[in-house]
Amino acid sequence: MTLASEAVDGLREAGATVATAESLTGGLVCATLVSVPGASDVVLGGIVAYSPQAKIDLLGVDSALIASHGTVDSEVAAQLAIGARERFGSTYGLSTTGVAGPDPSEGKSVGTVHIAVAGPQGVRTTDLQLDGDRDTVRKGAVAALLSQLLVTLREESRS
Numbered sequence: 001m002t003l004a005s006e007a008v009d010g011l012r013e014a015g016a017t018v019a020t021a022e023s024l025t026g027g028l029v030c031a032t033l034v035s036v037p038g039a040s041d042v043v044l045g046g047i048v049a050y051s052p053q054a055k056i057d058l059l060g061v062d063s064a065l066i067a068s069h070g071t072v073d074s075e076v077a078a079q080l081a082i083g084a085r086e087r088f089g090s091t092y093g094l095s096t097t098g099v100a101g102p103d104p105s106e107g108k109s110v111g112t113v114h115i116a117v118a119g120p121q122g123v124r125t126t127d128l129q130l131d132g133d134r135d136t137v138r139k140g141a142v143a144a145l146l147s148q149l150l151v152t153l154r155e156e157s158r159s
Helices: 003-014 028-034 052-059 063-069 074-088 134-158
Strands: 018-022 043-048 092-098 112-119 122-129
Touching (some): 018 028, 018 074, 028 043, 028 134, 043 074, 052 063, 052 074, 074 092, 092 134, 122 134
Parallel strands (some): 018 043, 018 092
Antiparallel strands (some): 092 112, 112 122
């Protein structure tokens, strides 16, 4: 069973829905989820917000935060996930931001990734340093985010 199918099954079992806000992954998280048959039961949609202004306008990220910290930041990831959750009215919001390469960005090295899961019990961010080329970093971010969603679903189902 793939991480995506586990995530879709877990969401379905929890009676939950999900939406994505993606920068680094450019829609790969949402595409990975919807590759699972029946994903339409739980996936409400996704927003690819690659530019700083799109993050501000479409997902409500604080412009002062981006001005002071840049877009590759754990708090930006948190605000992206919250924005996805709010915009779609989903149970969970997932987000990615980071540097896939081939060159550093905003003074951050290639492989610097921030992911977030926003849900009923708050937001959890994870900071990663992934190795590899652009494709490997993006796929690694997707895998880490889906894994984090599964952990969150398990923890929240127990409480």
